[in-house]
Amino acid sequence: MTAPVRVLLADDEHLIRGALAALLGLEDDLVVVAEAASGPEALAMARAHRPDVAVLDLQMPGADGVKVATSLRTELPACRTMIVTGHGRPGHLKRALAAGVRGFVPKTVSAQRLAEIIRTVHAGNRYVDPELAADAISAGDSPLTAREAEVLELAVDGAPIAEIAERASLSPGTVRNYLSSAASKLGAENRHTAARLARERGWV
Amino acid sequence: MTAPVRVLLADDEHLIRGALAALLGLEDDLVVVAEAASGPEALAMARAHRPDVAVLDLQMPGADGVKVATSLRTELPACRTMIVTGHGRPGHLKRALAAGVRGFVPKTVSAQRLAEIIRTVHAGNRYVDPELAADAISAGDSPLTAREAEVLELAVDGAPIAEIAERASLSPGTVRNYLSSAASKLGAENRHTAARLARERGWV
DNA sequence: GCCGGCCGATGACATTTGTCATCGGCAACC
DNA sequence: GGTTGCCGATGACAAATGTCATCGGCCGGC
Numbered sequence: 001m002t003a004p005v006r007v008l009l010a011d012d013e014h015l016i017r018g019a020l021a022a023l024l025g026l027e028d029d030l031v032v033v034a035e036a037a038s039g040p041e042a043l044a045m046a047r048a049h050r051p052d053v054a055v056l057d058l059q060m061p062g063a064d065g066v067k068v069a070t071s072l073r074t075e076l077p078a079c080r081t082m083i084v085t086g087h088g089r090p091g092h093l094k095r096a097l098a099a100g101v102r103g104f105v106p107k108t109v110s111a112q113r114l115a116e117i118i119r120t121v122h123a124g125n126r127y128v129d130p131e132l133a134a135d136a137i138s139a140g141d142s143p144l145t146a147r148e149a150e151v152l153e154l155a156v157d158g159a160p161i162a163e164i165a166e167r168a169s170l171s172p173g174t175v176r177n178y179l180s181s182a183a184s185k186l187g188a189e190n191r192h193t194a195a196r197l198a199r200e201r202g203w204v
Numbered sequence: 205m206t207a208p209v210r211v212l213l214a215d216d217e218h219l220i221r222g223a224l225a226a227l228l229g230l231e232d233d234l235v236v237v238a239e240a241a242s243g244p245e246a247l248a249m250a251r252a253h254r255p256d257v258a259v260l261d262l263q264m265p266g267a268d269g270v271k272v273a274t275s276l277r278t279e280l281p282a283c284r285t286m287i288v289t290g291h292g293r294p295g296h297l298k299r300a301l302a303a304g305v306r307g308f309v310p311k312t313v314s315a316q317r318l319a320e321i322i323r324t325v326h327a328g329n330r331y332v333d334p335e336l337a338a339d340a341i342s343a344g345d346s347p348l349t350a351r352e353a354e355v356l357e358l359a360v361d362g363a364p365i366a367e368i369a370e371r372a373s374l375s376p377g378t379v380r381n382y383l384s385s386a387a388s389k390l391g392a393e394n395r396h397t398a399a400r401l402a403r404e405r406g407w408v
Numbered sequence: 409g410c411c412g413g414c415c416g417a418t419g420a421c422a423t424t425t426g427t428c429a430t431c432g433g434c435a436a437c438c
Numbered sequence: 439g440g441t442t443g444c445c446g447a448t449g450a451c452a453a454a455t456g457t458c459a460t461c462g463g464c465c466g467g468c
Binding site for chain 3: 145146147170171173174177178
């Protein structure tokens with residue numbers, strides 16, 4: 001028998017993390033060597049314990065799963081990373097894959113399924129949830145230019161144009177132009193729906 | 205020894221639900237008699253298995269935890285209900301308590317803690333996470349009238365006033381008045397930020 | 409070198425939205 | 439019976455926003 005797969009678990013929801021650790025620990029060939037409740041903590045634990053596979057929640061305080069994966073890629077190239085997420089937005093998957101993440105699964109899978117996927121990832125293969133993959137493909141690439149996306153991001157909380165212009169160090173007129181262009185590309189009637197759409201698709 | 209507490213688990217995230225069921229099953233005095241992945245399913249399982257305590261996720265497809273709790277209150281008065289939630293918004297807690305929910309905890313607690321709380325609830329006592337309670341108190345009551353809240357809810361996705369008016373069967377002018385009034389009460393500069401604020405505080 | 413695309417800006421214009429005053433109807437409460 | 443508050447509406451006005459044309463500068467590709 002080969003050595004067990006050393007797993008790092010990072011999730012800010014203690015309930016899930018603890019339960020998951022217990023369940024995965026039941027598998028003979030998996031061993032949870034570290035747990036973390038935040039992005040920075042996950043990095044620290046990874047440095048200390050050098051796991052084979054890091055299972056990261058997408059939404060964590062400090063740094064999200066993709067950011068952690070990016071850091072791990074350079075710091076611990078031998079460590080495979082995978083993302084577990086509650087509500088997967090298409091753009092996240094794309095960002096994750098770009099960050100070298102090898103597995104991307106929703107929290108609706110079972111623990112057994114997760115264990116299988118951990119093995120798959122550890123073996124050097126990739127796994128992406130079919131449904132999330134389909135969403136990502138149908139969402140396609142962002143049609144927005146860099147500034148359009150930047151300005152749109154400042155518009156997500158409903159701020160007036162004057163405030164957006166100030167925060168972006170741009171002329172109010174320029175901001176209106178970018179927002180108008182972005183809304184048009186997204187088929188939205190105004191910047192607020194445009195911002196919501198872009199966020200849903202992971203483009204901001 | 206007394207009979208074990210019969211627990212219903214409802215959470216759409218299979219990973220969590222399964223792991224939780226396994227962990228709670230380790231407690232001698234708790235037994236998970238049913239699991240559900242959606243609101244309607246939770247109701248059906250409750251009718252079929254008549255649990256002592258129903259542990260409900262707040263966000264589920266079909267009907268959220270509070271709605272399920274409301275139905276359970278009339279259908280199975282003997283069944284205590286409690287809500288488990290990832291990100292607790294103040295208004296949810298209020299709604300939950302109004303629905304007769306006896307426990308309200310975030311997913312950041314440990315499984316052991318949850319087991320204790322299940323026992324507390326089963327004994328007829330209440331438990332509310334202190335931090336969530338503090339948030340709810342500081343958020344206070346909604347200053348919005350019924351129609352203001354109703355119209356504001358239709359504004360959350362950034363729809364133009366004409367569409368809101370149509371969906372609410374109101375005159376556009378009336379809609380503008382309500383939104384203006386609501387935004388003023390919430391200290392927001394426009395209806396979009398007002399809608400966001402109201403949602404954050406659980407007032408819509 | 410020319411062209412196309414993005415950036416940043418301005419001006420003009422129509423539309424949408426926010427704000428205010430005001431009205432009539434209705435229900436609750438004193 | 440009078441007062442108060444919410445509902446639904448209208449009109450008027452100011453401000454914010456969306457839309458369009460246009461400009462100059464810059465960079466990359468052909």
